[in-house]
Amino acid sequence: MFWKRLPGRRLGVALAAMLACTAVSAADLADIKAKGELRHIGIRYANFVTGTGDGFDVEIMQGFANKLGVSYKLVYSDFYNVIRDLLGKDVSRGNGEVTLTGDFPVKGDVISTGFTLLPWRESILLFSEPTFPSQVLLIAPAESDLQPIKDGASLADDIRETRQLIGARSLLVMERTCLDPANYGLTGVGVDLKKYTKSANLNEMVPALLNGDAQLALLDVPDAILDLRKWAGQIKVLGPISEPQTLATAFPKDAPELRDAFNAYLREIKASGDYDRLVDKYYPGIRLYFPQFFAKTH
Numbered sequence: 001m002f003w004k005r006l007p008g009r010r011l012g013v014a015l016a017a018m019l020a021c022t023a024v025s026a027a028d029l030a031d032i033k034a035k036g037e038l039r040h041i042g043i044r045y046a047n048f049v050t051g052t053g054d055g056f057d058v059e060i061m062q063g064f065a066n067k068l069g070v071s072y073k074l075v076y077s078d079f080y081n082v083i084r085d086l087l088g089k090d091v092s093r094g095n096g097e098v099t100l101t102g103d104f105p106v107k108g109d110v111i112s113t114g115f116t117l118l119p120w121r122e123s124i125l126l127f128s129e130p131t132f133p134s135q136v137l138l139i140a141p142a143e144s145d146l147q148p149i150k151d152g153a154s155l156a157d158d159i160r161e162t163r164q165l166i167g168a169r170s171l172l173v174m175e176r177t178c179l180d181p182a183n184y185g186l187t188g189v190g191v192d193l194k195k196y197t198k199s200a201n202l203n204e205m206v207p208a209l210l211n212g213d214a215q216l217a218l219l220d221v222p223d224a225i226l227d228l229r230k231w232a233g234q235i236k237v238l239g240p241i242s243e244p245q246t247l248a249t250a251f252p253k254d255a256p257e258l259r260d261a262f263n264a265y266l267r268e269i270k271a272s273g274d275y276d277r278l279v280d281k282y283y284p285g286i287r288l289y290f291p292q293f294f295a296k297t298h
Contacts, residue, residue: 027109029068029257038065039073041085041108045202046222047282048114048132049074056282057112057249060131063274064265075108078200079177083124086111087252091124093182098123109258111250114222116178121250126259128249129266133290135221136178136242138162141210142234149239162239165216170194172214177202179218184241206231220245225286244290 032038040061042049049055058074065072077085084090085107089100098120116134117127140146146169149161163186170192173181179202181187194214196205202220206227209217218241219227227235249266251259269275279286279294287294 027252027258028255029261032070032109032258033068035070037071037073038068038110039075039108040065041075041077041082041111041113043077043079043082043113043200045114046220046226048112048222049076051076056132056278057114059278060266060269060275061110061112061249063269064262067265067268068261077107079174079202080200082111082113082115083121086250087124091176093120100124109251109255110262114247115250116220117246117248118178118183124253126251126253126256128251128259129263130246130248130293131266132222132247133286133293134178134245134247135240136184136245137219137221137224138165138216138238138241139206139209139219139224139235140216140238142236144215144236146216146238148237155240155243159240159242162241165238166191168192169216170214172196172205172209172217174200174202174205174218176200178220178245179205181218184218186241206235210234221289222247222283222286225283225289244293 027035038061040058042055042057042061044051047055048057050058053074062072075085084104086109087100088104088106090102090104092099092101111125112131114132114134115121117130121127146165149158149165152158152161171181171186172194173179173186174196175182177200181191181193186193196208196213198204198208202223205217205219205223208214210231216238224237228237249262251262266275276294
């Protein structure tokens with residue numbers, strides 16, 4: 001069971017951004033066209049970037065590069081370093097602030113990888129129009145004595161009931177990703193958090209759960225759809241931890257023309273049906289969980 005209610009309001013609070021004095025110049029549309037190449041930063045994650053040269057976001061960005069008349073290059077990253085690879089600055093969060101520090105090589109021009117639009121990320125990045133829907137769920141091994149919640153009167157009620165299931169049980173999370181407990185008020189409230197640190201690969205969350213790293217885990221819907229098939233009969237979804245979320249493509253703050261060009265391309269492929277074909281290719285069945293989102297693409 002997934003929770004399909006539309007959010008009544010966006011989650012999150014306003015977070016201040018403290019930018020380092022020395023900014024790294026980003027490549028905007030004219031720069032991309034001048035150098036003749038679009039560098040797409042992607043993370044091997046849930047069919048958005050498969051790691052074998054294709055994926056939902058890979059095909060979208062290949063089409064965008066073709067639309068711009070430039071070559072395409074895929075640059076692999078991970079959730080710990082992806083923003084650093086785009087901005088040339090490392091990211092730290094604390095006390096409601098987002099800070100960019102240091103100087104690092106800029107490895108790409110755009111992040112497109114099932115990237116969740118979160119308030120703290122919006123403070124340092126430009127986001128495109130929505131590319132995909134998501135939601136964070138609480139999952140457990142199939143043999144757990146916990147049972148999925150029943151739909152309540154509202155999504156807020158469902159989230160509250162799901163959180164209560166955690167109790168004293170250990171919860172597997174991954175910081176600096178969409179599964180970061182800080183995004184959902186799960187830090188500093190007595191939850192036994194088990195931070196997965198062996199890698200920054202979200203695809204490893206379910207194997208770690210089944211290996212006994214924790215009793216419960218956070219997982220997002222795109223991953224859950226694939227993992228419920230891959231690990232059929234071994235895991236179950238207990239309920240929602242977040243309201244529905246938006247995934248989008250991210251750009252440096254000083255690349256508004258590149259972002260606008262991408263938005264125009266995204267609207268174009270949604271109108272032509274090419275977007276729908278990619279959805280069906282990489283995420284068959286997801287329309288059942290987010291009918292309102294995909295109805296807007298027609």
